[in-house]
Amino acid sequence: MVDSKLRPTRRRVLTAAGALGAAAVVPGLSLAQAAWPNRPVTVICPWGAGGGTDATVRIISSLLEKDLGQPFNVVNRTGGSGVVGHSAIATAPPDGYTLGMLTVEIAMMHWQKLTDLTPASYTALALMNEDPPGLTVAANAPYQNVKQLADAIKASPAGKFKASGTGQGGIWHLALGSWLQSLGLKPNHVAWVPSNGAAPAMQDLAAGGLDIVSCSLPESRALVEAGKAKSLAIMASERNPAFPTVPTLKEGMGADFAAVGAWRGIAGPKGLPADVSAKLVASLKKVNDSKEFRDFMANRGFGVKWADAGGFASFMANSDAAMGVAMKAAGLVT
Incomplete structure (x- = not known):
């Protein structure tokens, strides 16, 4: 027999649900996902402070913070020709609390046998920037x-x-x-x-x-x-x-030559919940369209290039194939 003091009554269940919020009782949607973000988010930058990637990810993070109401803290994880930071993004828990900025090097490093990571190792969210050398x-x-x-x-x-x-x-x-x-x-x-x-x-x-x-x-x-x-x-x-x-x-x-440039975009670990991804893509679109972001990028001469999650994934796949050809032609890989 279950002690009446321990038996969950209808009143107790309803009270608990109310305290957790209505989203907690929606079938198929966990509280953690529904409430995202309910604590600070880490955004990994694979390159050093003061560079173009660092500047771009910091303005994006500050605007995400304003829109989503939680701190988006940028952490520089450098080393290994970009492998360290990109690995930290890929191996983070897929809960939406660790994101990062992918750079064009993710379409290059595996060709050099530096890592097994490829663009397909991530949940693509948004392409934000492209610049020539x-x-x-x-x-x-x-x-x-x-x-x-x-x-x-x-x-x-x-x-x-x-x-x-x-x-x-x-x-x-x-x-x-x-x-x-x-x-x-x-x-x-x-x-x-x-x-x-x-x-x-x-x-x-x-x-x-x-x-x-x-x-x-x-x-x-x-x-x-x-x-x-x-x-x-x-x-x-x-x-x-x-x-x-x-x-x-x-x-x-007089040289009719133009080199492939750098691109940068926001992504999360593979398996990011669909609802978290959707919320991030919507917020990143607001960032892209904002006057503050556009003015920041224009004042510094950074190019702005937008693609949503699906578009960014396709863009990275195409970049990956093109980089393999270009790097072999330049003698950087065999």
Whole structure:
């Protein structure tokens, strides 16, 4: 016999349900999912503080926080040419409380045998940004334009020039290698120095440890404006309106060449609950459409590119296939 004091009465059940909220008694929907987010969310950035990925994920997180009413705390998890941070996103519990920003490197790292992770290892949520690469040198470098830089590289022995901007085999490495091939050189003619992102690479450039950084123009902006670096060209078919004085390669040296750029998007671990994903996609769409986000990106010269969960998943799959071809052509993978 069950003690009457322990037997759940109809009144007790209704009182408990009321205390937990009406969503708790909706069939098939757990309280944790219905109430998401009911505590702070961690957003992982796979690259260093101060770079383009860091800046982009921080403005997105701050606007998600305003819309969803909980802190979205950015944590930089660097190392392993992006593997450390991307792994942390993929292996987090799929409960919506750990998200992250995927970068183009997730479509590249597995080709290099650095990780088994691919774009399919995640729950895609939204593509937010895409940027082409640029070529930046120290302010005291003797090159006044990109043609002078190209001529100096061609006249130098292999390995004399050193460049960086991301990890070994990352998107900015691919951009530089592809440009060198367009000059008739081997893609490793300029030695690549791996870094945890554009920000530390730019610091090394200003300190004299590098000759070239091939990151996006927005990522080089701070040190260019501080008078410690100068951007010679953008590897795109058109100038960036935020950097109107920086010519394209075609304008600067007659080269009809444009490199594949970086992209960034928000994702969660594989298996994120459908209702949490839907809520995130809706909020990310608000972020994308907001004046605050658009002004932030425009003022820094970052490109804005939107795709919802399905579109982002397809975009990453296409990028993955294209990167395999491009990296093999550039000699970065076999």
